[in-house]
Amino acid sequence: MGSAKTSNKHKQILDAAATIFSQKGFHQARMDEIAVMAEVAKGTLYYNFSSKSLLFAATVTEGMEEIVRKVRAELVSDLPFPEHFHLLVSTIVRLYMQHSDLAHIIFNELSSGIDDEVLVEIERVRSRFIDFIAEMLSWGQQKGYIKNIDLKLSAVALAGIIDSVCSHILQNPDEGSEEKAVETLYDILSSGLLGG
Amino acid sequence: MGSAKTSNKHKQILDAAATIFSQKGFHQARMDEIAVMAEVAKGTLYYNFSSKSLLFAATVTEGMEEIVRKVRAELVSDLPFPEHFHLLVSTIVRLYMQHSDLAHIIFNELSSGIDDEVLVEIERVRSRFIDFIAEMLSWGQQKGYIKNIDLKLSAVALAGIIDSVCSHILQNPDEGSEEKAVETLYDILSSGLLGG
Amino acid sequence: MGSAKTSNKHKQILDAAATIFSQKGFHQARMDEIAVMAEVAKGTLYYNFSSKSLLFAATVTEGMEEIVRKVRAELVSDLPFPEHFHLLVSTIVRLYMQHSDLAHIIFNELSSGIDDEVLVEIERVRSRFIDFIAEMLSWGQQKGYIKNIDLKLSAVALAGIIDSVCSHILQNPDEGSEEKAVETLYDILSSGLLGG
Amino acid sequence: MGSAKTSNKHKQILDAAATIFSQKGFHQARMDEIAVMAEVAKGTLYYNFSSKSLLFAATVTEGMEEIVRKVRAELVSDLPFPEHFHLLVSTIVRLYMQHSDLAHIIFNELSSGIDDEVLVEIERVRSRFIDFIAEMLSWGQQKGYIKNIDLKLSAVALAGIIDSVCSHILQNPDEGSEEKAVETLYDILSSGLLGG
DNA sequence: CATGAATGAGTCTTCATTCAT
DNA sequence: AATGAATGAAGACTCATTCAT
Numbered sequence: 016m017g018s019a020k021t022s023n024k025h026k027q028i029l030d031a032a033a034t035i036f037s038q039k040g041f042h043q044a045r046m047d048e049i050a051v052m053a054e055v056a057k058g059t060l061y062y063n064f065s066s067k068s069l070l071f072a073a074t075v076t077e078g079m080e081e082i083v084r085k086v087r088a089e090l091v092s093d094l095p096f097p098e099h100f101h102l103l104v105s106t107i108v109r110l111y112m113q114h115s116d117l118a119h120i121i122f123n124e125l126s127s128g129i130d131d132e133v134l135v136e137i138e139r140v141r142s143r144f145i146d147f148i149a150e151m152l153s154w155g156q157q158k159g160y161i162k163n164i165d166l167k168l169s170a171v172a173l174a175g176i177i178d179s180v181c182s183h184i185l186q187n188p189d190e191g192s193e194e195k196a197v198e199t200l201y202d203i204l205s206s207g208l209l210g211g
Numbered sequence: 212m213g214s215a216k217t218s219n220k221h222k223q224i225l226d227a228a229a230t231i232f233s234q235k236g237f238h239q240a241r242m243d244e245i246a247v248m249a250e251v252a253k254g255t256l257y258y259n260f261s262s263k264s265l266l267f268a269a270t271v272t273e274g275m276e277e278i279v280r281k282v283r284a285e286l287v288s289d290l291p292f293p294e295h296f297h298l299l300v301s302t303i304v305r306l307y308m309q310h311s312d313l314a315h316i317i318f319n320e321l322s323s324g325i326d327d328e329v330l331v332e333i334e335r336v337r338s339r340f341i342d343f344i345a346e347m348l349s350w351g352q353q354k355g356y357i358k359n360i361d362l363k364l365s366a367v368a369l370a371g372i373i374d375s376v377c378s379h380i381l382q383n384p385d386e387g388s389e390e391k392a393v394e395t396l397y398d399i400l401s402s403g404l405l406g407g
Numbered sequence: 408m409g410s411a412k413t414s415n416k417h418k419q420i421l422d423a424a425a426t427i428f429s430q431k432g433f434h435q436a437r438m439d440e441i442a443v444m445a446e447v448a449k450g451t452l453y454y455n456f457s458s459k460s461l462l463f464a465a466t467v468t469e470g471m472e473e474i475v476r477k478v479r480a481e482l483v484s485d486l487p488f489p490e491h492f493h494l495l496v497s498t499i500v501r502l503y504m505q506h507s508d509l510a511h512i513i514f515n516e517l518s519s520g521i522d523d524e525v526l527v528e529i530e531r532v533r534s535r536f537i538d539f540i541a542e543m544l545s546w547g548q549q550k551g552y553i554k555n556i557d558l559k560l561s562a563v564a565l566a567g568i569i570d571s572v573c574s575h576i577l578q579n580p581d582e583g584s585e586e587k588a589v590e591t592l593y594d595i596l597s598s599g600l601l602g603g
Numbered sequence: 604m605g606s607a608k609t610s611n612k613h614k615q616i617l618d619a620a621a622t623i624f625s626q627k628g629f630h631q632a633r634m635d636e637i638a639v640m641a642e643v644a645k646g647t648l649y650y651n652f653s654s655k656s657l658l659f660a661a662t663v664t665e666g667m668e669e670i671v672r673k674v675r676a677e678l679v680s681d682l683p684f685p686e687h688f689h690l691l692v693s694t695i696v697r698l699y700m701q702h703s704d705l706a707h708i709i710f711n712e713l714s715s716g717i718d719d720e721v722l723v724e725i726e727r728v729r730s731r732f733i734d735f736i737a738e739m740l741s742w743g744q745q746k747g748y749i750k751n752i753d754l755k756l757s758a759v760a761l762a763g764i765i766d767s768v769c770s771h772i773l774q775n776p777d778e779g780s781e782e783k784a785v786e787t788l789y790d791i792l793s794s795g796l797l798g799g
Numbered sequence: 800c801a802t803g804a805a806t807g808a809g810t811c812t813t814c815a816t817t818c819a820t
Numbered sequence: 821a822a823t824g825a826a827t828g829a830a831g832a833c834t835c836a837t838t839c840a841t
Binding site: 564569574 | 631755756757759762767771783790791792
C-alpha cells in the first residue's frame with residue numbers, strides 16, 4: 016500500500032468541496048474555505064484540481080455517479096411494477112435527503128458563470144440521471160403499467176417534482192416528514208391530483 | 212406628481228435588472244451592466260436602490276406580483292373544475308415561458324449569498340405564489356374534484372413540476388413545444404403516470 | 408476648467424508606471440507599487456487602464472511618441488549633412504540618457520510574457536522609430552553623403568550601437584561621459600573603426 | 604568517476620534550461636517546464652542546482668564560456684588585420700545566430716529581479732566577452748589598423764551593433780540573410796556610414 | 800541520488816459602493 | 821435628481837521551494 020492509496024488528500028478535498036459548494040453554491044464558495052475544511056493548503060487544491068470550475072465538476076460528477084449507482088443497486092427487485100415504482104420514488108427521495116448537498120448543486124446552480132466546458136460536463140451527468148429514470152419508465156410502459164406519454168418529459172417532470180418537494184421539506188422541516196413527502200409524491204404520480 | 216411618476220429611470224432600471232438578473236443570476240449580474248442597459252449612470256442605480264440586493268428584491272417582487280396578478284385575472288372563469296384546472300396549468304406555463312427570466316430567478320437563485328433580509332422578502336413572495344396555488348386547489352377540493360391530499364405540498368409539487376418541464380423545453384427547444392408540455396403536465400397532474 | 412483637465416490621475420499613473428516599469432521591467436513591476444507611487448488606489452489603476460499589459464503599452468507608446476516628437480523637433484536644421492548627422496547622434500544619445508527608463512523598457516523587455524496584442528503595439532512603435540532613422544539616412548543618401556548600404560539594417564544598427572553604448576555608460580558611470588560616448592559613436596558611424 | 608561524469612542529468616537540465624530560458628527569459632521560464640523538458644523530476648532540479656537563479660547563472664556561464672572558447676579557436680589565424688577583423692565579425696555573427704538562445708539571454712535579461720549575486724556573476728561573464736573583443740581591437744590598434752579610439756567603448760559598440768542586427772534578422776527572417784548582415788556590419792564598422 | 804506531492808506567500812484582477820460635483 | 825471617477829476589500833490562481841520517502 017502507498018501506491019494503492021493515491022493520496023487521501025484528493026478525497027479530503029472532494030468531501031470538503033461537496034459540503035461547501037452545497038452550502039453556498041458555486042459562486043459563493045471560496046477556495047480558501049474549502050482548503051481550510053479539507054485541512055490542506057490552498058496550493059494543494061490546485062495541485063489536485065486545476066481550477067475551481069474543475070473541482071466543482073469533479074465534485075458533482077463523482078457525487079452524482081455514486082448516487083445513480085446506489086439507486087440502481089437498490090432497485091434490483093422483482094416486485095410488481097407499482098411497488099417497484101413506489102420504491103423508485105422513495106429511494107430517490109431518501110437519497111436526495113441524504114445527499115441534499117449535491118442535489119442542491121445540481122438543481123440550483125446550473126446557471127451561468129461556470130466554464131462552458133464544465134457546464135456541459137455537468138449537464139451530461141444530469142442528463143444521464145434523467146435517462147436512467149426514463150429508462151425505468153420505459154420498462155414500466157412496456158409492461159403496460161405506464162400510460163402512453165412522453166417519457167423524456169415525464170422523467171424531467173419526475174425529477175422536478177421530487178426536487179421541489181424535497182427542497183421544500185428541507186427548508187421547512189416542520190411542514191412535513193420524508194414519509195409524508197413520499198406518499199404525496201406517489202399519490203400524485205400514480206393517480207394524479209384529480210379524482211377526489 | 213412625484214409619487215405617481217417616480218422618475219421613469221426607476222422603471223428603466225427595473226427592466227434592465229430583470230433582464231440581466233435572469234440572464235446571469237444574482238451573483239453573476241454586474242451593476243455596471245445593469246446601468247449600461249438601463250442607460251443611466253451607475254450612481255443612479257444607487258440613488259434609486261440602495262444596494263444590489265435590494266434592487267434584486269425589488270425586481271423579483273414587482274415582477275412576481277405582476278405575474279400573480281395576471282394569473283388571477285385570467286382565471287376568473289366559471290368553467291367546471293377540470294377545465295379550470297387545465298386553464299390554471301396552461302396559464303402558468305404560458306406566463307412562465309413569457310417571463311422565463313423571473314421564473315428562472317425565483318426557481319434557481321434562492322441559494323445563499325444574498326442578504327438574509329432580502330432572501331426572506333423573496334421567500335415571502337414565492338410563498339404567496341404557492342399559497343395562491345394551494346388556495347385554488349383547496350377550492351377544487353371543496354368542490355370534490357381534488358382528492359384528499361396535503362394541499363401545501365401539492366402546490367409545491369405543482370410549481371416544481373411546471374418549473375422543471377418548462378425549464379427543460381426552454382433549454383432544449385427542439386424536444387418539445389409548449390402545447391406538448393401543457394398536455395404532459397395536465398396528463399400527469401390530472402390522472403397520474405400510472406394507468407396504462 | 409474641470410472638463411478640460413481630464414483627471415490628472417491618468418498622468419500620475421503613467422508617470423509612476425514609467426518609473427517602475429523601467430526600474431524593474433514588465434514582469435517584476437507590481438501594480439501595487441505603481442499605485443502607491445502614483446498615489447492612487449489600486450482600483451484606480453484598473454479604472455484607467457484595464458490591465459497591466461495595457462498600462463505597459465500605454466506607457467511605452469506615449470513615452471516613445473514624445474521622444475520621437477522631440478528628436479524631430481530638434482532636427483529641424485539647415486546644417487550640412489555631416490553636421491546634421493552628428494546632431495542626430497547627439498540628440499538621440501541625450502534623449503536616451505534623459506529617458507533611459509523608456510529606452511531600457513523598449514530595448515530590454517520585448518521578450519515574451521506580454522499579451523501578443525500589446526507586444527505588437529509596442530513593436531509597431533519601435534518600428535516607427537527605426538523607420539524615422541532610416542528616413543533620415545535615406546535623405547542623406549540622396550544627397551550623396553551616405554554610401555550605398557541597406558538603410559533599414561543600418562537604422563537598426565544605429566539604434567543598437569547607441570543603445571549598447573548608452574546602456575554601458577549608464578551602468579558604468581565612471582567609464583565615460585555622455586560627450587565621450589557621442590564622439591566615439593560618431594567616430595565609428597562616420598568613418599568606421601578602421602583607418603588608423 | 605563521479606566528478607568527471609557528474610550524472611548526465613546535470614547536462615540534461617542545463618540543456619533544457621538553456622532552451623527554456625532563451626525562449627521565455629528568466630522571469631517567464633518555469634521550473635516545471637524545465638524539469639519536463641529535461642525529463643527529470645522537479646526535485647532533481649533542486650538537487651543539482653539550489654535555486655532558479657543559480658540554474659540561470661550556470662546556464663549562462665557555461666554557455667558563454669563555450670562560445671568564447673569557440674570564437675578564440677576560430678580566430679587563430681595569421682591573416683592580415685582587415686581580413687582578421689572581417690573574420691571576427693562573421694564568426695561572432697555566426698555563433699550569435701547558432702546560439703541565439705544565449706545571446707538573447709545575455710543581451711535582453713540583465714534587468715532586475717535576479718539575485719544580485721547572480722547578476723554580478725553574469726555581468727562578469729559578459730564583461731569577459733567584451734574584454735576579449737577589446738583585446739582583439741587593441742591588438743589591431745598596436746598594428747596600426749585601428750584608429751585612436753576608446754577600445755572598451757568600441758568593444759561595447761561592436762557587441763551592441765552585432766546584437767541589434769542579428770536580433771533583427773532573427774525576428775524578420777525575410778528582411779535579410781546572415782551574409783547580408785555580416786557585410787553591412789563590416790561595411791559600417793570598417794569605414795563608417797559616411798563616404799558615399 | 801531521485802522523486803513529486805504539498806506548501807503558502809505573493810499577484811493580478813473584479814466589483815459593489817461612495818461622494819464630490 | 822443624476823453622475824462617474826475613485827476606492828479597497830476580497831478572491832482565484834501561480835510557482836519557487838521543501839521534504840518525506
